[in-house]
Amino acid sequence: MDKHTLQAQKLSCIRDDRLLFSSLDFTLHSQQVLLLEGKNGSGKTSLLRILCGFREPDAGSVQWCGEPISSNGQYRADMAYIGHLDGIKKELTVLENLQFALALAAQACAEADAIQAALARVQLAGFDDMPAQTLSAGQKRRLSLARLLLAPCPLWILDEPFTALDKQGIALSEQLMAEQCDRGGMIVLTSHHELNLPSTDVQRIRLS
């Protein structure tokens, strides 16, 4: 994977007349993790949504490999986001959900193999034909993690990825994160859970 950088300059965010953060700078390189900490309502999710491009920052800019994300066509292909909402259609089966995610991701790869491999990786093998609504909350989380594995994106943006996961699931997602960094990818995440990534360069930003 090529070297990438995600750079934020003088970001600030105002929500409902309340200043959430201002003059926020960071630079994230390949193989690094950025962990956003802070109490509820401190603007972690708002920052992630700015990084995704859903929200315009009230001041400052975000750049991907030196180009502003708003005018960078490559950025959306390089980034994968998992938010509070998992983006899973409960009426569709596990397999159909992933097939659709793959079609959206614009990756031309051996579909069936990639999906089966991703499902096996998140320990959902054999659940292919189950409607997603029969999955438990934790299993749904695993399914959205599987979406990350379908297309190898250099940047993962994860909002509370450990919610609803059991101990095994947390260990699994930490392992997936470590692998992402080893591949040369980078991760921005928020979490209240203590992150256990011993061999990875973790930057922390505390929002208050």
Next chain:
Amino acid sequence: MSLSAAFFAIIRRDLLLALRRRSEIANPLFFFVLVITLFPLGVGAKPHLLQAIAPGIIWVSALLAAMLSLDSLFRSDFDDGSLEQLLLSPHPPSLLVLGKVLAHWLVTGLPLLLIAPLLAVLLGMPSQSLGVLLLTLLLGTPVLSLLGAIGVALTVGLRRGGMLLSLLVLPLYVPVLIFASNAVEMASSGLPIDAQLNILMAMLCMALVLAPWPTVAALKMSLN
């Protein structure tokens, strides 16, 4: 290649979803049928009057049915986060939105088209104008879906956007209503209707090309 794959994937997914929640197909259709059958009951047994206002009745009912079905266009995608994923896709979002609108029309607009001749006969519409009625519905209802998508994209973030949606969208539907019902009326008197059909076609082309852009912009605003 992968763009058309994504376009068809989204149509396929939405049709599959509609198939699994069948009420979404059935409700607008029943509404359409019910509203039209209310008119003979309200107006009374006056065949000439009914025949005269039949194009208007059918088109106004189609308009209302199309509007009521709009909410399902983005609602569930908004609620479960699929909409975020859709807009983050590297494909042009306007094309994906167009795919969604197309699937929505196939589910809610096309059935109206299929049942309309039956209801036209019920209202005593002369048989020579049935073809024209179908043609205007074929050209007009996709415009309703495309224009409505803008309104529903604006209101999808609001908890009770239903009334606001109708206030936003119904005025936009007026030109379609005027030209379409006028064409059917002219056809039943045996007059030429090329002008109306051309204008409907022009509206459809314009809506196909122009409506997805503001829809995407409005969706981004609603997600904010």
